[in-house]
Amino acid sequence: MINGMDITRKVCEYAQKNGADKAQARLTRAEQHELNVDAGKMSLYRTTVNAALDITVHTAARKGSVSINHCGDNDIHNAVNDALSMAKASEPDSANDISPERPLECFDNGPKEADSSIMYDRLSEFLDYCGASFPNTNLEQCILNFRQGESFFSNTNGAEFKKRSGYYDFFAMFTTKIGSQSSSFNHSGATHRDLEKKLWQWGNINELMYQSAEQVDVQPVDGSFTGDIVITPDCLGFFLAYLHGIYLSDISLITGDSPWKDMLGKQVASPLLTWQSEPNGPSIKMGDSFTNDGFRTENCTFIENGVLKNFSLSLYGSNKTGKPRCPSGGHANAIVVQNGANPLNDMITGIKKGLLVGRFSGGSPSVNGDFSGVAKNSYLIENGKITRPVGETMIAGNLGDLSKSIRAVSKEQIDYGTEIMPWILSENITISGK
Secondary structure (H helix, E strand, C coil): CCCHHHHHHHHHHHHHHCCCCEEEEEEEEEEEEEEEEECCEEEEEEEEEEEEEEEEEEECCEEEEEEECCCCHHHHHHHHHHHHHHHHHCCCCCCCCCCCCEEEEEEEECCCCCCHHHHHHHHHHHHHHHHHHCCCEEEEEEEEEEEEEEEEEEECCCEEEEEEEEEEEEEEEEEEEECCEECCCEEEEEEECCCCCCHHHCCCHHHHHHHHHHCCCCECCCCEEEEEEEECHHHHHHHHHHHHHHHHCHHHHHHCCCCCCCCCCCECCCCCCCEEECCCCCCCCCCCCECCCCCECCCEEEEECCEECCCCCCHHHHHHHCCCCCCCCCCCCCEEECCCCECHHHHHHCCCEEEEECEEEECCCCCCCEEEEEEECEEEEECCEEEEEECCCEEEEEHHHHHHCEEEEEEEEEECCCEEEEEEEEEEEEEECC
C-alpha cells in the first residue's frame, strides 16, 4: 500500500513554497479484479491497478489543475509547476477556494481482498440459471468486479481525509432472440459489500430478463395521446440525473438557467416526492465519505414532500451564487427516493391508458426541462392492465411538470447498493407511435 497522506501533504507543501496561495491534492489508488462473460461464456479474468493524483493550486484568485498517474518527487514538482502556470494564465475568480481546516479523519469499509473462487462460482451459477430460465436470452456481456481502493486528501488549510473501501459490483446486458425477431437490449446491475445473494437477485436483473423474453414482438402504440407513465426503478435514475443537471447543479445555477433558482424552500414537485442523498446511510452503504472539494459528506434531502430543500452546489458553486453548499457534496450520488403508500399493482390498476417505461433513450433535455425520446423496453397499459410490449414509441413532456404531476409512488423499491428507487406514476405525458 502507498503512503498516500505523505504524498498529498508533499504536494501542498511544495505548491506553497513555489508561490501558491492555496492548494489541494487527492490521490486515489484503485485495484480491480474483473471476471467477464462475453456471448454467454466465461471469457476473461484480470486484475488492473490504477492510480491518479489530482492537484489544484490557487494564486491571486486564479486556479490551475493537473492530474498525473506517477507520484515520484520529480513528477510532483513538474505537475505543481504546470498547475501554477495554468493558474497564472487563467482569469481571476473570487469564488475559487478550498475547504477549511479539519483534523485527519479515516474511513475503512468493506472486504480487503477479492474472493475469486466465490466470484467464479456465483457467475457460473448465474450462467446456469439463465440458460435454464431464459433459454432464448443471450447474455451479451456480464462483468463481476471486486474493487478495492484507497483515497487520500490534503489541502493547505489542514483538511485531511483517508479512506479505504472494498465492494463487488455486477453488470449484465442481454437480448432475447426467437426466430427472426429479437428484443431491444436491456441491462441492469448492482453493488454490494459481499456475494451472499445470487447474482440474479441483484438489483432488478431477474425481472428485466423475464421482460426481455416477452419483448421480442413489439409494435408502436396507435396514434398520439396524453396519458400516464409509470417510471420503473431502472429508468428513474436517468430522469433524476436530468433533473439534477438542469434544476439543481452548479452549471444551471451559475448561469441562472435553472427553473428552480429562486425556489429554495418552496413547493416544486408533488407532495408524494421525497428525494434524498445519503452518502452516510443508513439506507445507502456505498456512499462517499468525503467530497472532491474537501468536506466530510453529510446526508441531505433535495426534495422533501415536494419542497425544495437543497441545491446540489459545490463549494465553488456556492461561492459563485451565494446559495448554500450541498452537504452531500454537490453530486447526484447515493440517491434514495422514498417509497409511497401504493402497491405497484394498484398503481397500474388505476391507469386508463399509458406506458410502463423501462428505459428511456433521448437527447439531453432543453434548459427549461423539455424532453422527448423513445420509450425502450416498455409496455402499454390499457384499462388498468399491462397489455403488450411496445416499440418505436415516443414520450415527451417537461421535467418540472413531470415532478409536479406525480400521482403515486410505489411501496416497492429496488436496492441497487448505490441507490434505492421505487416506481413512480406521473400523468399528462405525450405518448405517440406511428
